[in-house]
Amino acid sequence: MIPTETIVALATPSGAGAIAVIRLSGRAAIAIAANIFVSVSGKDLTKQKTHTIHLGHIVSEGKTYDQVLVSIFKNPNSYTGEDVVEISCHGSTFIQQQIIQLLLRMGAKMAQPGEFTLRAFLNGKLDLSQAEAVADLIASDNEASHQIAMQQMRGGFSNEIVQLRQELLNFASLIELELDFAEEDVEFADRSQFNELLNRIEFVLKRLIDSFAVGNVIKNGIPIAIVGEPNVGKSTLLNALLNEERAIVSDIAGTTRDTIEDELVIEGIGFRFIDTAGIRETTDHVESIGIKKTFEKIEQAQVVVYLVDSSQLSVVGSQMTVDHMKNEIEQIRNKYPNKKLLTVINKKDLLSTEMLSKLETELTTVNRQQYTLFISAKNNIGIDELKQRLLSFVNTGALRNNETIVTNSRHYDSLLKALEEIQKVKWGLESNLSSDLMAIDIREALFHFGEITGEVTNDELLGNIFANFCIGK
Template sequence: MIPTETIVALATPSGAGAIAIIRLSGKDAIALTAKVFVSVSGKDLTKQKTHSIHLGHIVDNGKTYDQVLVSVFKNPHSYTGEDVIEISCHGSTFIQQQIIQLLLRRGAKMAQPGEFTLRAFLNGKLDLSQAEAVADLIASDNEASHQIAMQQMRGGFSNEIANLRQELLNFASLIELELDFAEEDVEFADRTQFNELLIRIEFVLKRLIDSFAVGNVIKNGIPIAIVGEPNVGKSTLLNALLNEERAIVSDIAGTTRDTIEDELVIEGMSFRFIDTAGIRETTDHVESIGIKKTFEKIEQAQVVLYLVDSSQLSVVGSQLSVEKLKSDIEQIKNKYPHKSLLTIINKKDLLSAEMITKLEKELTTDNGQQQTLFISAKNKIGIDELKQTLLSFVNTGALRNNETIVTNSRHYDSLLKALEEIQKVKWGLESGLSSDLMAIDIREALFHFGEITGEVTNDELLGNIFANFCIGK
């Protein structure tokens, strides 16, 4: 049952500011506000057109609380699909509280987290994936996550899922019809067309599932661990990247004993840098704990920056010996095969051009790949090149091409389950399985599609989703 009582909440962040917006929604929102609003021109608020704004005062028993602007949005042409009022008052926390308390005394109910958006969903103004995108949009803190949230809020993802679901539903109806005429042994669903549809659905589902790896890191930031032996310049590199003195820098080995994390946005993409304790054999108990945390952070990272001090590379004759370095790099690759690894030779200013050329040649892999950069963290040489290299680790092609990217773990789980059922149907079709058995798997696939857009919901699911919203949205 869709709730109809009038709810109220502060729609702007709590605290003092220039203005604040108090939002009401429900069947009595306009009438209730009219009881405490006195227009400067004597207008009756209940008789005003939708999408109109009115200047006046909030008054109760002869006491004026504030001069305000009242915006009127009549159903169904509002965010929630109900009558909505937005009161723009001055941003004093005292004024905000006084007006909200007055509206509560007049019969409004305090809104729960996400209740306005929940009503928009229940009244058909948004589907469930679009409603979740509202929360993502509010939480977006970089251009990439904002772009994805906007695309999903406009219905890009839900439209794609809804179209696939409708096509599958059409064939499901024909399959179900065949069950009613089982004794006549007739086929209403063209098996060739059905197989083509299943292949297409499988392709789209796999693409959406694969996009989650990119979408998840865009939404939460790409974690990057800066690792290496003590005193090679890890903290100096972090400071150079952030352009501030975030980490303590010292010539004393083992200065960094705990992980230091900070975030940097590069061309709209968020990166979380983790400066770790230097890796070495030590008897210091505290430093040992820090080194243990270093390995934990490497496990959590998507990209590992392995920093090497050029002055610590041993020189044999006129050749730089890098056998140990190559061995260390190989060990990291073997231990963390699914991590992107970038070797960074620090203190580039101490190397001659000839030595850099030799090192580049030595560190180039058999297949011609060279994941090595030369920088000077102290002098900020090569930092811009490093940032561009980090961007290349993120597959942003889908973002640039405005393709659908999945960022929500609930959607990801439903897509995986839908794919499993589609593959069962596909196998059944190829194996000549009876229509009644295929119909079971088709229903399950339709169920999981419906979970994403909200055709299939329950109170527990809605409660879990909207509990994460801020109050007033």
């Protein structure tokens, strides 16, 4: 049931500012606002056209609270599909609260988190995937996540799903019709066309499912763990990447005793760098806790940057140091086979040309993936190349080509279930399964498609989704 009461909330962030916007939505929104608004030109707010702005004062019982601008959006041409009023007042927290309390006394009720967008969904202004994209758009903190959220809010993802669902529904209707004429043994659905449709749906579903790997990291940022032995320059590297003194740098081994995290946006993609405690054998209880956390962070990371101090390596004298590094690389690779590993040799500026050449030759045989870079974190040498190498780990092709990218785990789960049902239907078609059994799997696939756009939903699902919104949206 679509709610009819008028709701109110602060649409701008809480706290003092130059301007604050208070939003009303519901059947009585304009009438409630008119009770406390006095136009400078004597206009009756209830008789004004939609999409108009009016200057006046908020007045109650002879007391003037503020000079404001009131914007009117009449149904159905508003964000929620209801009558909407937005009051732009001065940003004093006292003024904000006074106006909201006046509106509550006039009959409005406080909006719940996401209730404005929920009403937009219930009134058919947005489908469910578009409504969820509104929250993603608000939370976007880099160009890539913003681009994906905008594409989904404009209906790019849901349009694909709706089209596939409609085509499948058309065939499902013919299959169901065959059941009504089972005794006549007739076929209304062309099996060859149906097979082509199933192949196309399967292809699109697999593409969308595969895109989640990219979409998830773009939405949440790519976690990168910087690991290595103590005093190899991990904190210096973090500071160089962020271009600020984020981590404490010291010549004393074991200075970093806990993980330090910060985010950097590289060409629109968010990267979450984790500076970890140096890995070594230690009797220091606090340091050992930090080392334990290092391994926990490696588990969470998608890319591991293994940092080595070049001054500790030698291919001329003691070969043990290079052998030790080889063992470390192999241990990380074997323990975390599904993670990208980038070996970075720090303090390049301290190496002679001859030593640098020898190390490059030696390390080419160490790292099979050949992800090895020489840098100087202290002197900012090779940092830009390192950023580009990290960026290469992200498949940005789909983003550049403006392809649909799935970022929502709920959508991902529904797509997996829909694909499973489509593959069952394909198997049934190839095995000449009876129409009534195939119809069951088709209905299940349609159900999972409908879950994405909101054609199939329930109060619990809506409650979980919109509870994560901010109050004024």
